[in-house]
Amino acid sequence: MLMASRLNDAVLPYAVFCHEGDEAGHRRMLQGMGARGLLQLGLRLGEGTGAVCAWPLLQSAVHMLSDMNNFENANITKYF
Numbered sequence: 001m002l003m004a005s006r007l008n009d010a011v012l013p014y015a016v017f018c019h020e021g022d023e024a025g026h027r028r029m030l031q032g033m034g035a036r037g038l039l040q041l042g043l044r045l046g047e048g049t050g051a052v053c054a055w056p057l058l059q060s061a062v063h064m065l066s067d068m069n070n071f072e073n074a075n076i077t078k079y080f
Contacts, residue, residue: 019050
């Protein structure tokens with residue numbers, strides 16, 4: 001993602017940074033892109049473990065934004 005963003009910074013809004021690794025190089029890479037990870041777990045595995053941990057959080061956020069009812073559709077009147 002760092003290289004892609006250097007070629008065209010328009011890709012950054014489409015990126016999901018799942019975690020902030022505990023390695024200095026990973027932190028510097030995120031800082032260079034002005035990015036923050038969703039999770040800070042102190043991982044040093046480098047095998048996509050942060051993505052696996054963040055996946056349920058992302059699924060939940062998408063579900064909440066796309067499938068949650070609102071007051072109007074649920075026929076709930078304002079109480080204030």
